[in-house]
Structure formats: C-alpha cells, structure tokens
Amino acid sequence: MRIIETRKAPNPRRVGIFLAEKGLEVPREERNLMAGDLKSDDFSALNPRQRVPVLVLDDGRVIAESVAICRYFEEVCPEPALFGTGSFGKAEVEMWNRRMELGLFNAVASVFRHLHPKMAHLEVPQVEVWGQTNKDKVQLELAHLDERLADSAFIAGDHYSIADITALVAIDFMKPAGLRAPDTFGNVLRWHREVSSRPSAAV
Ligand SMILES: N[C@@H](CCC(=O)N[C@@H](CS)C(=O)NCC(=O)O)C(=O)O
Numbered sequence: 001m002r003i004i005e006t007r008k009a010p011n012p013r014r015v016g017i018f019l020a021e022k023g024l025e026v027p028r029e030e031r032n033l034m035a036g037d038l039k040s041d042d043f044s045a046l047n048p049r050q051r052v053p054v055l056v057l058d059d060g061r062v063i064a065e066s067v068a069i070c071r072y073f074e075e076v077c078p079e080p081a082l083f084g085t086g087s088f089g090k091a092e093v094e095m096w097n098r099r100m101e102l103g104l105f106n107a108v109a110s111v112f113r114h115l116h117p118k119m120a121h122l123e124v125p126q127v128e129v130w131g132q133t134n135k136d137k138v139q140l141e142l143a144h145l146d147e148r149l150a151d152s153a154f155i156a157g158d159h160y161s162i163a164d165i166t167a168l169v170a171i172d173f174m175k176p177a178g179l180r181a182p183d184t185f186g187n188v189l190r191w192h193r194e195v196s197s198r199p200s201a202a203v
Helices: 010-022 041-046 066-076 086-115 128-149 162-172 186-196
Strands: 002-005 028-030 054-056 062-064
Touching: 002 010, 010 066, 010 162, 041 054, 062 066, 086 128, 086 162, 128 186, 162 186
Parallel strands: 002 028
Antiparallel strands: 002 054, 054 062
16 A cells, blocks of 8 residues: 655645554655656556545555545544544534635635746646635635634544644645735634644644
C-alpha cells in the first residue's frame, strides 16, 4: 500500500493528519504537482483527474479523494473514531465535514487558485472576480464557525473529528492564499490553538 501525494499541498495534508491521529504509517511517494508530475501518463492512469492524494492498495486498486481515503482507513482502523459514533454522531460529523469542505476549504482554495500567480498554469482560466468573491465567503464561513465554536469544544461536538482536520487545513491554507488569519474570531482562535497543538498538526 502507498499514498501518492505532494506533501505540502492541503488535500494530502488532510490525509496525513488523519493517519497521524490514527497512529498509522503508510509509505508515501512524492510527486511535484507544480512541476507537472500529475500530468504524466503513469499518474493519469491511476487518477485521470490528475489530483493528489491517491491511495494505491497492494492489489492495485486505487482510491482518490481525500475523504474517501480517510473513510477507508476509518474502516480498517476504527479507533479513534474520526467519522463519529452512533447514528446521530456519524451524521453530525458528516454534516460538519461537508460544511467545512464545501464552504470554508473550497472558498480558501478558490482564493488561492484564482488569484495566486503561481497557480495560473493549473487553474485555467483563472477568474479574478471569483477569487475576490471568495474572500468574502471565507469571512462568512469563519463567522458561522465562530458561532458554532462558542458552545462546542470541537467542530462536530465533544470529540475531535475529520471536520476539525478539514477546517484546520483550510485555515492554515489562508496564509499562502494571502488571507489574514481569523484574528477577530475568538472562538475560532481558541479552537485553532488547541487543534494545532496536537502532534498530528505537525504533518
Ligand atoms: N477533491 C479532491 C481534491 C484534490 C486536489 O485538488 N488536490 C490538489 C492538491 S491539494 C491537486 O492535486 N492539484 C493539482 C492540480 O490542480 O493540477 C480531494 O479531496 O482529494
């Protein structure tokens, strides 16, 4: 089994943090996405969408998509549960992780991909107005998150989950995206300090 990734990129980091929380070690293979490694024939055969991370199982089967890869590891190693427990708990984690991914993470990524000059060869066409629009979306998502964290230790409730991983990676990605840290959102800051101090965040 191996994971093909670009180590510093945000989606591979989500999987890296997830594995660290599970205490799992999986061999990694580095590809440089900025240098065009994902466009190669061998990588495209594994993932025609030319994105990392990709998990390749020992029998050759492939799983792409960060959350799908995390779900695979949740099944093979259920503890600690990072997708929630029980019918309500699992649904709650799903709800919050979707909000963090479709809302916050995608908004930060859109700012980066549509405004950063280095992304011009990967995000074609770059649409500046979309990048600018997403700056407001990031602030709105942070405001919602701050409200949630006013009375919740973690994003999906009392336990650390994949929703915290998605949001942590999104917020850390704000800096390269040229966005200001969420310094006016006290609850987000409290939570961010806590999740950043976990050893898994060093991934
Ligand atoms: N939905 C995919 C997104 C994967 C993705 O966009 N990965 C980025 C790195 S963070 C990538 O491979 N970018 C290459 C490119 O844009 O050409 C997932 O969750 O794994």
